Amino acid sequence: MIEAIGLTKRYGNTVAVDDLSFTVAPGRVTGFLGPNGAGKSTTMRMILGLDRPTSGKALIDGKPYAQLDRPLRTVGALLDAKWVHPNRSARAHLQWLAKSNGLPARRVEEVLEMVGLTAVAKRRAGGYSLGMAQRLGIAGALLGDPQVLLFDEPVNGLDPEGILWIRQFMQGLAAEGRTVLVSSHLLSEMALTAQDLVVIGKGKIISQSSTTEFIERATENSVLVRSPQASKLGPLLVDKGYTVRTDDDGSLSVTGATSDQVGDIAGANAVVLHELSPQRGSLEQAFMQLTGDSVEYHAEIGK
Amino acid sequence: MTLLAVERIKLFSTRSPWWCMALAMVITIGMAALISANTDDRFPLTVSVSQGFSNFGMVVIMVMAALAVTTEYRFGTIRATFLAVPGRVQALLAKTAVVALLAGVVGEAVAFGSWGIGTLIKPDADMAINSSAEWRNVAGTGLVFALAAVLAVAVGVLVRQTAGAVAILLVYTMLVESLIGLIPTLGQKIQRWLPFQNSTNFQTAGNESFMNETGGLDYPFGPWGSLVYFAAICVGLLVVALVVAKRRDA
Amino acid sequence: MTLLAVERIKLFSTRSPWWCMALAIALTVGMASLIAANTGDQFPLNVAVTQSFTDFGMVVIMVMAALAATTEYRFGTIRATFLAVPSRTGALVAKATVVALLAGVVGEVVAFGSWGISKLIKPNVDLAINSTAEWRNVAGTGLVFMIAALLAVAVGILIRQTAGAVAILLVYTMLVENLIGLIPTLGQKIQRWLPFMHANNFRTADGAPVTDGPGAGSQLDFPFGPWGSLAYFAAIGVGLLVVALVVAKRRDA
Numbered sequence: 173m174i175e176a177i178g179l180t181k182r183y184g185n186t187v188a189v190d191d192l193s194f195t196v197a198p199g200r201v202t203g204f205l206g207p208n209g210a211g212k213s214t215t216m217r218m219i220l221g222l223d224r225p226t227s228g229k230a231l232i233d234g235k236p237y238a239q240l241d242r243p244l245r246t247v248g249a250l251l252d253a254k255w256v257h258p259n260r261s262a263r264a265h266l267q268w269l270a271k272s273n274g275l276p277a278r279r280v281e282e283v284l285e286m287v288g289l290t291a292v293a294k295r296r297a298g299g300y301s302l303g304m305a306q307r308l309g310i311a312g313a314l315l316g317d318p319q320v321l322l323f324d325e326p327v328n329g330l331d332p333e334g335i336l337w338i339r340q341f342m343q344g345l346a347a348e349g350r351t352v353l354v355s356s357h358l359l360s361e362m363a364l365t366a367q368d369l370v371v372i373g374k375g376k377i378i379s380q381s382s383t384t385e386f387i388e389r390a391t392e393n394s395v396l397v398r399s400p401q402a403s404k405l406g407p408l409l410v411d412k413g414y415t416v417r418t419d420d421d422g423s424l425s426v427t428g429a430t431s432d433q434v435g436d437i438a439g440a441n442a443v444v445l446h447e448l449s450p451q452r453g454s455l456e457q458a459f460m461q462l463t464g465d466s467v468e469y470h471a472e473i474g475k
Numbered sequence: 476m477t478l479l480a481v482e483r484i485k486l487f488s489t490r491s492p493w494w495c496m497a498l499a500m501v502i503t504i505g506m507a508a509l510i511s512a513n514t515d516d517r518f519p520l521t522v523s524v525s526q527g528f529s530n531f532g533m534v535v536i537m538v539m540a541a542l543a544v545t546t547e548y549r550f551g552t553i554r555a556t557f558l559a560v561p562g563r564v565q566a567l568l569a570k571t572a573v574v575a576l577l578a579g580v581v582g583e584a585v586a587f588g589s590w591g592i593g594t595l596i597k598p599d600a601d602m603a604i605n606s607s608a609e610w611r612n613v614a615g616t617g618l619v620f621a622l623a624a625v626l627a628v629a630v631g632v633l634v635r636q637t638a639g640a641v642a643i644l645l646v647y648t649m650l651v652e653s654l655i656g657l658i659p660t661l662g663q664k665i666q667r668w669l670p671f672q673n674s675t676n677f678q679t680a681g682n683e684s685f686m687n688e689t690g691g692l693d694y695p696f697g698p699w700g701s702l703v704y705f706a707a708i709c710v711g712l713l714v715v716a717l718v719v720a721k722r723r724d725a
Numbered sequence: 726m727t728l729l730a731v732e733r734i735k736l737f738s739t740r741s742p743w744w745c746m747a748l749a750i751a752l753t754v755g756m757a758s759l760i761a762a763n764t765g766d767q768f769p770l771n772v773a774v775t776q777s778f779t780d781f782g783m784v785v786i787m788v789m790a791a792l793a794a795t796t797e798y799r800f801g802t803i804r805a806t807f808l809a810v811p812s813r814t815g816a817l818v819a820k821a822t823v824v825a826l827l828a829g830v831v832g833e834v835v836a837f838g839s840w841g842i843s844k845l846i847k848p849n850v851d852l853a854i855n856s857t858a859e860w861r862n863v864a865g866t867g868l869v870f871m872i873a874a875l876l877a878v879a880v881g882i883l884i885r886q887t888a889g890a891v892a893i894l895l896v897y898t899m900l901v902e903n904l905i906g907l908i909p910t911l912g913q914k915i916q917r918w919l920p921f922m923h924a925n926n927f928r929t930a931d932g933a934p935v936t937d938g939p940g941a942g943s944q945l946d947f948p949f950g951p952w953g954s955l956a957y958f959a960a961i962g963v964g965l966l967v968v969a970l971v972v973a974k975r976r977d978a
Contacts (some may be wrong), residue, residue, distance in 0.1 A: 506905075513909045
């Protein structure tokens, strides 16, 4: 269980994180979603006691990170896979981490095996590909067999195989009853991985809900209707209080109604339909709609 | 000329050269002021005394010169450079030229600044630069700084690693050359062939003061010969560095 | 003890400490042999002469100590360290301790190595270490290396950047402290309070002949005797470390 309570971080005059409060429940993968520069990494660093909040606090199982005894046994984190000395072997890197929290040396071999790095554990970490470095970072996070896990953009730069591996891995961890918080700027990725979503933009919280709820709420549902009698059907739907837009090719797009409702109305009024199909807005559109005003750096498209 | 402009833009668009130049000038001239203010009848101020701290400026500029190369390797921009300018030798020569020119300017600024502040503080002291030895001591500083910068760039290209290059340059310049003098008899025989001893000879020959009572070493060259020798070593090391950089994978 | 073991693993699992230690020992002892071989009637060998090159070993070990701190910042492993050990003071004190202990060992190896090789090369010269001044000069090297390493770790933590930390340490130690002596009258008054002048006073006071070069501070009118100088040097090293620890605790990692 992770709790953020009024978490705020200011750098001079810029507010990176603005009064964030949310909770992350065990047993589910919680996505931490926001555009680049929204304050996701800063928030995670404050949860982990690396950065000092300007105000507010973050608690893990009711305690601030710094008060955890042998913290790696409670919390595992992968913030940046590059946080390894390039001339140190993967095994040596995990050995010092294990030692620092009183974990047995055997545990190092176990996590190496778990992430599939046993064969290359002797090699210097600087020579690892991004995918291997990411696996080493995950091995470090799993070292203390923690109940709480944080991953910051874990799939960035990975190939499809790596992405799939990490996704299934995180879901597996949550299924074992652990608390898993994963940040990403890709809603499509989170839709496949996370059951819950905490969405932020410009350091402020935008929503906290389950992923399905978020997508339903966010994506505009409309029904596409093609009919030779469109001019008759349109006013009938407007009378029922739905919004109707006539497209260039003469088809109607109806918002606020389900396809069932549109079909019923058409049937009751003997209107011939050539097509009746529910339309779903893309996740990206939904995300843009919600965070549109809170993107840190806008690209001027087509200007 | 394009390459020089490229390297000039690269150098001035980061912060560390500005810091190094500011530090080299402010501290050296500040210390010259402190020295001048404390001179008296027993320790009289002369042209050469006003230059007492210029070595500090030189090592700071050497650090700047080495960083100009090692940071390119550190951040991978050397590859971007070699992509933009496939002639590696030209690219690195342009960098060396820009850094050396800058070092020369800083050297003159440091030297005349130190001298100027000395004349301001002690207007009655004989600070006229009139002998050729005194001209060498003051105006020669720029030449020495420029050559030392060439050497530092060469070491930077060879070592490629900031910590290593800076440590080697500083430990060699400030410690090894003087510690070698501790070897009985043999030490001084070696020292008279060491580059920075010769650059010192160029600047201080004929400029004895309470700071450097005797040159001590029996140099194989006169002051200008020493400068040529120093220049030959610096340029020679640069040639080695260029050959290595050309052969090596970027 | 756990934290010490952690820092020991970290230090020894990278290459640069090995390089620095090898360089410090090989070059210093090598130069000592060169010095010893060239001594004669005109320049006689004695215990102090065998130690002439130890300053070289010290600056190399200071570079190693600074790197132990700055590379952690450079590669972000300091954050991994603070995640594993949220008590930053504990983690950094452990690092400083491990580095200082190692520096002390290297210092003794350098000192006794230089002395030993000289004895081998010139077996007929009396190199017995029997006065306390001679003991300070040789065995005291380890203590001086230790304190210098603490100071270097502190500077590394404060600066966080390899180039800056190494340049500051080396320029200050080898150049600034000596050049300050060039200020007429005032210079020596300042010098007698500078840390590395005191380190030198500790090792060379009372009888050990003055060598020229960077160790030439011995004509100074020091405010303390040799052991007072050591305490003063240690106070500066430890004081700077305390400042560094306070800063590291407050700062975002």
